[in-house]
Amino acid sequence: MTLKEFSIKKLICFFVFFTSTLGVYSQEAKPNIVLIYVDDLGFGDIGVNGAIGVETPNVDRLAASGLNFTDAHSTAATCTPSRYSLLTGEFAFRNNAAIVNGDAPLIIDVDKRTLPDMLKDAGYTTGVVGKWHLGLGDGKANWNEEVKPGPREVGFDYSFLIPATGDRIPTVYMENQKVVGLDAQDPITVSYTSKLDGYPIGTEHPELLKQHTDVQHLGSITNGISRIGYMNGGESALWVDEDIPFDLTKKANEFIDKNSKNPFFLFFSLHDIHQPRIANIKFVEASTMGPRGDVIAQMDWCVGAIMQKLKEVNLDNNTMVIFTSDNGPILDDGYLDYARELVGEHKPGGKYKGAKYSVYEAGTRMPTIVSWPSKIRPGTSNALLSQVDLYASLASLVGQKLKNGDAKDSENHIEAWLGLDKKGRDFLLEEAYTFGLRMGSYKYIKPQKNAQTPQWIANKFVDPGFSTVPQLYNLDVDPFEEENIADEYPDVLKKMQKALSNILSEK
Missing domain, CATH: 3.30.1120.10 (Arylsulfatase, C-terminal domain)
Incomplete structure (x- = not known):
């Protein structure tokens, strides 16, 4: 080899290393992306951030293999606005996005490009499993047929959903926008304005409740839990709250199995640790904090199951796993599970003031871990980051240019997400x-x-x-x-x- 040939070869090797470090990849080298989105999990609710009274070994292992961010934020201190911003790259106030009922229409404009839309353009198969809470249909949804618009119309190839939240009717799963297990002879009706015959009502039958609750949640009772809203029909399709973590994890792992040969994006949106906190018997008394601590342990199991699946299909090294939460912690959000009385020395928001619904720091400062063993060096980052930036940052990672009007508020901070930049944003908005x-x-x-x-x-x-x-x-x-x-x-x-x-x- 001549000196000239050696120099050219050395230059090519340097260019390949440099571009891969900045996140410019060929189609074959694009990482899979798994976004694990926990509900109501506070900054201090995981072991690596100082949790007391509950252990989170799987989350802690994820942190040990990646970057633990100390100053990363959801865009808002409530769930629907945070989810809206995450998927659209736009601050929620621009669309007046607020917590929606279970019969609300889809709040994302189907003409607006989304994070999954962008990743589809880059060759990814996209899926969402878990809590949705962004509205479904046009406001006049017929739950007995395909409900649209929904996840498919905003970029997801596959969906398996809790339509709103566990404390809201309807309490059925939806797969690809159809209710799972529905008997056509027992159609579903949903109302948020008037009582419906069928299921007992919380105000009338408190003796049937597993957990007592505030007035807001005293609607239809299913599985011993009184919810917001009223429902009749669909008995064969009702979920069992204790099985939710297993049902969702099974569907998430099936999506990984099915799409393991090509790049995929999985938005795994857990219901835990949102109320009602109904732990499976496997996790009852897994903590010293009662149901809230127990479902933190349950959440940790879900994370471990996903990581184990990635390892089984040999994707653990080339999968970017982003673990975070939608808003700050809340001890008492309507259901009587003694979270305030049993919290002990544990600090759900860590050293920060605030909670869900609060503009103080713990309302949006989220536990945030990014792991990608083949690219990210383990450690801690103090970079100031917002979930609204994941859209533009991941676009840069997979080589997609944003189109005019896309992701209006999203900034490209991929180097910060990968640990190459310690600063992040100049300014960061918090909505509450x-x-x-x-x-x-x-x-x-x-x-x-x-x-x-x-x-x-x-x-x-x-x-x-x-x-x-x-x-x-x-x-x-x-x-x-x-x-x-x-x-x-x-x-x-x-x-x-x-x-x-x-x-x-x-x-």
């Missing part, structure tokens, strides 16, 4: 019935004209963070957001107010 903004260690909370906590939030023992004056905190020295330093740092305050105003005014 008001707005918060992060800039480095600074946190700004927009004031409100009326700072009174709504009674429905107060009933959940949550401080939403409302104030009639601007709030500014330095999280490096004050992670619990106790000392408002707005008057001391007027320049920082002004800069952040302007940045937030610019975001909110963009069309």
Whole structure:
């Protein structure tokens, strides 16, 4: 080999290494992507982040093999808005996205391109298994036939869904937008406005309940649980709450098996640890915290089962697994399971203030782990990141250019997600019935004209963070957001107010 040939070969090897590090891959080398999206899991609810009273060995192993992010966020402190932003790359306030009922229409415009749409363009097969809660149909859904629009119309090739949440009617699974196991002679009717005959009602038959609940959840009773809304029919299709983690994991693993020969994207959207927290007998007393701790252990089992399946089909090294949650933790969200009384020394939000429904930091600062053994070096990252950025970041990873109008608020931070950049975002928006903004260690909370906590939030023992004056905190020295330093740092305050105003005014 001549010196010239050696130099050219060396240059080619360097180029291949450099481009693969930046995430530019050939079709054959594209990683599978598994997004494990837990519900209501707080930053401190996993072992690697300091959980007390429950063990999460599978999640901890995932962290040991990848990057554990300390400052990664959902876009909102509630579930539907976070899911909307994740899949569209757009802040939820732009579509007035809020928590929806089980009979709500699909809130994603079918003409809007989504994360799964983009990955399909890159050659991926796409699937969603688990909690949906983004609406289905056109608002007049007939649950006895195919309900559309739904996941297929927004980019998913396959779907197996909990239509809304476990605490909302209808309590049936849907596979590819049809109710699973439905008897045509026993059709389903759903209402969120008036009682329906058929299943007993929580207000009338409290003696039938496995867990007592607040007034909001005293609708139709199925499997001993009173839900929001009313339903009749569909008895053969009803899920059993205790079996949900096994049913969902089975379907997720079947999707992996079926698509193991070509690149796939799996959105595995767990119901745990959302209320009602009904642990399978396998996990009862798996923690010292009662049902909430037990379903954390149950969630961890699901993660382990997925990782084991990836190993079985020899995809564990070339699969990017993203583990995170949709919003902050909540102890009392309507069902009486003694989570507040049994929490002990455990801190669901870690060292941070706030919860689900709150603009304080724990409302959106999520446990977040990214593992990809063949590409990501294990460690910890303090990069400031938002789930809204997964759209643009994964597009960069798989070599897709965003089209005009796509993912309006999504920024490409693939190097941060891979551990190559330690900074991440300049500004990060937090939505929670008001707005918060992060800039480095600074946190700004927009004031409100009326700072009174709504009674429905107060009933959940949550401080939403409302104030009639601007709030500014330095999280490096004050992670619990106790000392408002707005008057001391007027320049920082002004800069952040302007940045937030610019975001909110963009069309």
